[in-house]
Amino acid sequence: xxxxxxxxxxxxSIMYIVYELNNPISEKQRIYNEAQIEFDKQNYxxxxxxxxxxxxxxxxxxxxYFYKGICEIKLNKIxxxxxxxxxxxxxxxxxYNKYYDLGLYKYExxxxxxxxxxxxxxxxxxxxxxxxxxxxxDYSVMSAEELNKLGIEQYDKKEYRKALxxxxxxxxxxxxxxxxxxxxxxxxxxxxxxxSAVVVYKxxxxxxxxxxxxxxxxxxxxxxxxxxxxAIKNYRKYLYRDSKNYDAQNEMALTYYKKGEAKNLKYxxxxxxxxxxxxxxxxxxxxxxxxxxxxK
Numbered sequence: 001x002x003x004x005x006x007x008x009x010x011x012x013s014i015m016y017i018v019y020e021l022n023n024p025i026s027e028k029q030r031i032y033n034e035a036q037i038e039f040d041k042q043n044y045x046x047x048x049x050x051x052x053x054x055x056x057x058x059x060x061x062x063x064x065y066f067y068k069g070i071c072e073i074k075l076n077k078i079x080x081x082x083x084x085x086x087x088x089x090x091x092x093x094x095x096y097n098k099y100y101d102l103g104l105y106k107y108e109x110x111x112x113x114x115x116x117x118x119x120x121x122x123x124x125x126x127x128x129x130x131x132x133x134x135x136x137x138d139y140s141v142m143s144a145e146e147l148n149k150l151g152i153e154q155y156d157k158k159e160y161r162k163a164l165x166x167x168x169x170x171x172x173x174x175x176x177x178x179x180x181x182x183x184x185x186x187x188x189x190x191x192x193x194x195x196s197a198v199v200v201y202k203x204x205x206x207x208x209x210x211x212x213x214x215x216x217x218x219x220x221x222x223x224x225x226x227x228x229x230x231a232i233k234n235y236r237k238y239l240y241r242d243s244k245n246y247d248a249q250n251e252m253a254l255t256y257y258k259k260g261e262a263k264n265l266k267y268x269x270x271x272x273x274x275x276x277x278x279x280x281x282x283x284x285x286x287x288x289x290x291x292x293x294x295x296k
Contacts, residue, residue, distance in 0.1 A: 028059035035064070044071035061244065062091030073104065076152045079186070080213065087245060091283075139166075144173035148180045160187040178207040178214075185217055189224075197221040212241040216248055223251070228259035246284040250276070253287075257294055269294070 035050030051068035054060055066088025072081030085104055089095035139147065151166030164187045170180040181204045188197035198221045204214040219234035235252035239245065253275035260268030273295035276287040 028057050032060050039067055044074050047071050062088050066095050144170040144177045160190045163187050176207050178204050194221040194224040212238055223255050228255050231255045246286050249279045250286055250290055
């Protein structure tokens, strides 16, 4: 009897070894594990790169979006972080409770856009040099990354003109610093200078043609300028890189609808409604509000 049990254990062990040899940990799982390790070490920028890789190959997409969003929030990229967290819990609904357990909802109030008026040059904020004098800080010795971080601090306070000055100092240090250029574009959006935002986002894409967020914001900026064809073109480029972004899906459909209104063509309105119905079936619950408003 003991020999029989020992033999069965031996056979089971051999079978397990064979299984492990034939089913090694997948490359996708390895990348996700590495992302989690970087996250636990609080190496948030490295973690984001790994999570982006998971999203690109469509592996653990909901979790990848969610934890990527947390990383972005930790790095003061509040808008992107909240959007990615939302993407995550849209794909994995149980993460919604975790969103609240971690207190991430508190950042929503920080992120709400204030009404920003178009001020004249006479109303421009004082120079960074004045701020420097007040704080006895020599910004000329700071790195591009440090200056960009100071810009983010002002951005989060909704001091968009002050933020612009720091971002511009950052790109004076490094004229290929795509993140600072991207942040300049965001400031221009809040200041309702969408034509300027378009120029900046194009600069970002010259530096890195795969920087997907620039395509998203470029699409939005063109939309605000009523350039619907270019808006659709850039939303498509973004969705090619992030096909499950529900906000981008809805905004692209809305752009088709507005194009139909502008050209007085029912074809584009019907197309938009078909797109929202398709997105809703695929799990984009936000599409229902657009259907109710535009497609009755």
